Amino acid sequence: MNRLKILVVDDHALVREGLHQVLQGLNEPVEVLEAPDCERAFELAALHPELDLVLLDYDLPGMNGLEALKVLGQAHPELPILMLSGMANPQMVRKALASGAAGFLSKNGHSADLLAAVCLVLAGEVYVPMDLLTPGASPGKSAPQVTPRQAEVLALLLDGRSNKEISEALALTDDTTKNHVTALLRAFDVKSRTQLVLAASRQGYTASPPSA
Incomplete structure (x- = not known):
């Protein structure tokens, strides 16, 4: 049976271990690779072109997650990347999505949220919780007309x-x-x-x- 291969990039070992455990709750076998920084993440992505997904922390030492997202996106344009952050805000979400992220998730959420986000992104969709986007009162005058x-x-x-x-x-x-x-x-x-x-x-x- 084929196994999913997911790369977790986070500088905190406990966070990586926690994400590793949560990902075992997917409905299919999964192999989790771990990287504590961007340099190791780039190495693993190059060594494993069969990667299905990257979970990338937004706040990394040295080169931050947003910069790493752009590098990974250029080197592996077909590889979906789901960004994570413990201090998420709408501006961060928009920057990540504009830089090519396939989704954004707060680390303060539940394990079920992570599994749902991973499944959605693996299916080729985009995952963005609405509480991480700035709500508007109503569509503006310049908004496109829709049925x-x-x-x-x-x-x-x-x-x-x-x-x-x-x-x-x-x-x-x-x-x-x-x-x-x-x-x-x-x-x-x-x-x-x-x-x-x-x-x-x-x-x-x-x-x-x-x-x-």
Whole structure:
């Protein structure tokens, strides 16, 4: 059976050990590699091109996590990177996503949050808890016009839902959901779900459950 291979980058041994243990709760076998700094992380990423995911601390000594994110992204553009921080704030989240992170998670969350984030990112989605994005009162005048159904899809996207979960929540076919997401990317003039989350949050859109 194939095993997931995940690299954990954090300068605190106890944090690395804790993340290692939590990752064993995934539904498939996982091998966890550990790096205490950026230099070792770069070495391991080069030695293991089959890596499935990197969990990267934002606050690292020497070269910080944001700089390391850019280096890893240039060397391994297909490798998803989920950033972690114990002092998360909206500005940090936006910087990380703009630099190529596939998601952002606070270390103050629960183990279930980490497992959910890892599964979502491994599925090619973006994970950003809404409490780490600055909420807006309402979409501004310059906000793109979206249909009521697209607004529901967008709210679920902002909630970190995958296309499959959106389809199930709104009773849509997978193709219909994909079409709505494509239309939203076009409306906000962005090319990725990460950019869509950022653009929509800046315009004041927030996550909310769909209308019954």
